[in-house]
Amino acid sequence: MSRNAAVNDTKPKKPAELSWLMRLLVVIEKAGNKLPHPFWLFLSLAVVVMALSAIFSATGLQAVNPATEETVTVTNLFSTESLREIVAGATNNFVTFPPLGLVLIVLIGVAVAEQSGLIPAMLRGTIAGASPKWITFIVALAGTAASIASDASYMIMIPLGGLAFKAVGRNPMLGCLVAYAATSGGYSAAPMVNSMDTILGGLSTSAAQIIEPDYVVSPLANFYFNFISMFVVAAAVTLVTELLLSKRADQIELDEPDENDPENFDVKMALDSNEKRGMVIAVLSIVACAAILFFLALPKGSFLRDEAGGFGPESGLMAGIAAIIGFGFFIVGIVYGYATGSIKKTSDIPDMMGKGLLPFVPVIVLFFAASQFLALFKMSSLGEILAIKGAEFFGSLETGTFVILLGGWLLVALGALFLTSGSGLWTLMAPVLVPMFMLLSISPETTQALYRIGDSTTNIISPMSPYFVVVLGFIQRYKRDAGIGTVLSFTIPLSFAMFVLWGLLFFIWWSIGIPWGPGSATSYHMG
Numbered sequence: 001m002s003r004n005a006a007v008n009d010t011k012p013k014k015p016a017e018l019s020w021l022m023r024l025l026v027v028i029e030k031a032g033n034k035l036p037h038p039f040w041l042f043l044s045l046a047v048v049v050m051a052l053s054a055i056f057s058a059t060g061l062q063a064v065n066p067a068t069e070e071t072v073t074v075t076n077l078f079s080t081e082s083l084r085e086i087v088a089g090a091t092n093n094f095v096t097f098p099p100l101g102l103v104l105i106v107l108i109g110v111a112v113a114e115q116s117g118l119i120p121a122m123l124r125g126t127i128a129g130a131s132p133k134w135i136t137f138i139v140a141l142a143g144t145a146a147s148i149a150s151d152a153s154y155m156i157m158i159p160l161g162g163l164a165f166k167a168v169g170r171n172p173m174l175g176c177l178v179a180y181a182a183t184s185g186g187y188s189a190a191p192m193v194n195s196m197d198t199i200l201g202g203l204s205t206s207a208a209q210i211i212e213p214d215y216v217v218s219p220l221a222n223f224y225f226n227f228i229s230m231f232v233v234a235a236a237v238t239l240v241t242e243l244l245l246s247k248r249a250d251q252i253e254l255d256e257p258d259e260n261d262p263e264n265f266d267v268k269m270a271l272d273s274n275e276k277r278g279m280v281i282a283v284l285s286i287v288a289c290a291a292i293l294f295f296l297a298l299p300k301g302s303f304l305r306d307e308a309g310g311f312g313p314e315s316g317l318m319a320g321i322a323a324i325i326g327f328g329f330f331i332v333g334i335v336y337g338y339a340t341g342s343i344k345k346t347s348d349i350p351d352m353m354g355k356g357l358l359p360f361v362p363v364i365v366l367f368f369a370a371s372q373f374l375a376l377f378k379m380s381s382l383g384e385i386l387a388i389k390g391a392e393f394f395g396s397l398e399t400g401t402f403v404i405l406l407g408g409w410l411l412v413a414l415g416a417l418f419l420t421s422g423s424g425l426w427t428l429m430a431p432v433l434v435p436m437f438m439l440l441s442i443s444p445e446t447t448q449a450l451y452r453i454g455d456s457t458t459n460i461i462s463p464m465s466p467y468f469v470v471v472l473g474f475i476q477r478y479k480r481d482a483g484i485g486t487v488l489s490f491t492i493p494l495s496f497a498m499f500v501l502w503g504l505l506f507f508i509w510w511s512i513g514i515p516w517g518p519g520s521a522t523s524y525h526m527g
Contacts, residue, residue, distance in 0.1 A: 042369035042427070046376050050077040053380035063388040065211070072388065075380050082379070090372060097371035099202030099423070100364070102219060102322040103195050104357075109329030110195065111356020112349060116337030118282055120156050121275050127160055132168035136178060136241045139164055140234040143182025147190045154467045157183045158474050171249040173475045174241065177487070180471040181494040182237050184460045188452035189229035189502075193219050193325045195360075197226075199423045200448055206374055207434035208444040210384050211526075219322050221445040222452065223517035225509060229452075229502060236501040240493050248489070254478050278340035285335040289328050311518065318518065363423065370427045377431050387435035394440060402507070404440060405450055408433055409503065412454030417462045425455055438524045445520035446510060453506055457499040460491045 036044065057076035065072050075082060094100070113119050126142040139161045146153035161179025162172035188196060197219040204217035271279065297304040297317060306315035317324070333352075337343030343352075377383045394404055415425050429451065437447045459465050468487065475482050513522050 039366055039369045041424075042366070042373040045428075046369075046373040049373065049376045049380055049382060052382060053077040053376075056382065056385075061385060063385045063392075065384065065388060072381050072384050074382060074385065077376060077380055085379070086376065089375065093371045093375040094368050097202070097367055097374075098205045099199040100367050100371075102198035102202050103360070103363070105323050106193070106195050106198050106219075106326040106329075107357055107360055108353050109326035109331075109333065111353045112337070113329040113333030115352035115356050116333045116342045117275070117340060118278070118333050118336040121271060121279055121336075123153075123156055124160060125271050125275075125279060127164045132170075135164055135168050135170070135175075136246075137234055137238040139175060139178050140182040140186075140237040140241075141230065143179045143237075144186030144189045144230045144233050145191050146183050147187050147194050147196060153183050154180070154470055158471055162474060162478065170246075171252060171254070171478075173252065173254070173478045173482070174245060174249040174490070176471055176474045176478075177245075177490045177494075178237060178241055180467065181460050181491055181498070182234060184465070184467060185237070185457050185495065185498045186230065186233035187459075188222075188226065188456045189233045190226050191230060193223065193321065196423075197222070198322050200426055200451070203423070203426050203430045204434055204444045204448045206378070207383075207430035207432075208438065210378060210387065210431065210435040211438045215444065216319075217444050217448065218318055218517070218519070219325075220318065220517045221520045222449045224514070225449050225506075225516045226452075228509075229505060232501055232505050233498055236497040237494055240497040244493055245490055252479065255480050274340050278336045281339040282332050282336040285332050286328075289331060293324070366424065370424075374427065374431060383431045384435060386432055387439060390432070390436040394436075401440065401442065404437070405442070405446075405507070405510070408437070408447070409450050409454045409506075412451050413458045413499065416455045416458045426451055439526075441523050441525065443521050443524040445516045446522050446524075449509075449516050450506060453499070453502045457495050457502060461488060461495045 053074055054076050056074040060073075062071055062073045064070070077083070077086065110119075123142055123146055126145075127138060131138075139157075143153075143157050143161070146157045157179040158176050161175040161177075163175070165175025165178075166172040188200075190197075201217045201219045201221055204221070205215065208215040208217060293304075296302060297311075300309045302316070304316040304320075305311060311317050334343060334349060337348070337352075343349060412425070412429065415429065430447075433451070434444045434447050438444060460468075462468065468484075472482065472484065472487050475486065479486075509516075510522050515521060
């Protein structure tokens with residue numbers, strides 16, 4: 001087929017000629033584009049909450065909290081006393097917003113590990129030299145683990161996936177798409193605590209405290225589940241790729257490489273001797289840090305234990321896990337940097353910290369708006385009443401917990417098609433889902449684990465995702481006439497497989513009653 005013919009075949013179809021699935025995605029894209037920026041969305045919702053508080057306060061809306069047996073009434077946020085409290089508390093709402101401090105302290109350490117080159121080297125070292133037989137699974141597994149690099153993981157993994165597939169004689173387009181699906185779909189499946197765990201845990205804590213003021217959802221709340229999920233997500237991606245997508249990829253004729261467009265995309269695969277030496281020293285430093293932590297926690301009177309001598313939520317280890325993780329990344333990143341020469345003087349370290357935090361400035365801006373919205377929502381008592389009424393409704397239906405969880409799972413998956421920011425969507429959903437499910441004896445940790453699946457797996461098929469455009473740009477370097485339909489033809493089967501297999505893991509895990517993480521039960525008991 002000539003190049004002109006190929007181009008003609010990929011001309012945009014008229015709406016009437018589009019398949020039902022493509023028409024649906026067009027509707028989703030148009031609807032999503034009409035949504036305001038999340039910053040304005042949360043501020044607008046804050047105004048809506050104030051208006052609703054005035055209306056429902058006037059109507060005398062109330063509910064009885066079964067956890068405390070107290071009658072909850074709506075607070076009118078337009079009253080003089082409420083307005084005074086809103087103005088006086090704006091700064092405190094932001095400063096004490098649970099995810100803010102947790103995320104910053106983790107990111108400071110991760111920034112050093114990333115800017116020194118440690119995290120990119122770890123990901124490249126995982127893929128370089130992989131067996132052709134295992135290349136799909138290894139790329140997928142590395143993609144799920146790449147979340148330790150936060151959003152930078154996309155820019156690292158997508159080109160690496162293409163190069164890895166090309167190195168073993170397979171279609172590099174498929175490698176890019178496998179890496180994208182695993183990185184995005186498995187963003188919540190990771191081998192260690194990352195910034196997303198701290199964000200979700202903080203938001204879940206705020207929501208849970210609507211019902212129980214002292215409840216805390218640790219960044220380790222879903223650690224066990226996340227670790228196993230990493231392999232399930234990689235397996236799902238591998239099965240669909242090898243059984244279905246590889247056949248489709250073999251039928252695609254790639255363009256000749258553009259001489260003006262370097263094939264390696266400025267990314268090299270193999271580690272050089274200096275990087276290998278740095279990796280060995282970094283691994284030794286990780287072992288040393290783990291050993292020090294172990295011996296510090298060993299004595300029964302250790303500051304890392306709680307008053308009872310255990311490792312409960314109030315222990316130094318669990319309460320300070322974000323700082324411990326952040327400090328670990330900080331130390332190991334410095335060790336790698338000095339070993340490889342990427343850090344030459346001590347002043348390089350704070351520069352790396354500042355540079356690494358820059359991509360997260362928009363998140364901090366979003367946190368300001370989100371913190372005000374959540375504070376007003378909690379102050380009005382609308383969230384608590386909505387949760388109570390919702391729990392009463394589901395209780396009257398006499399549906400099993402399985403059906404309730406299934407409904408929540410599908411609701412999150414649908415919402416993620418329109419609002420692809422994981423933290424943004426959970427900011428909206430947590431204040432309702434978490435307390436409502438608590439009143440139905442479902443723990444906040446269970447609700448959070450359910451959210452991870454619904455949110456992560458449908459992101460990859462949403463044109464609203466900024467990284468949807470990124471992967472399209474990378475595959476167009478191999479086939480210039482590839483379009484949105486090309487990406488969707490590969491990502492829809494991958495999304496469905498992850499959604500189903502990961503969902504099965506969740507419900508099996510929940511039915512057995514395995515803790516989601518240290519001290520994280522599947523059920524919640526009031527009182």
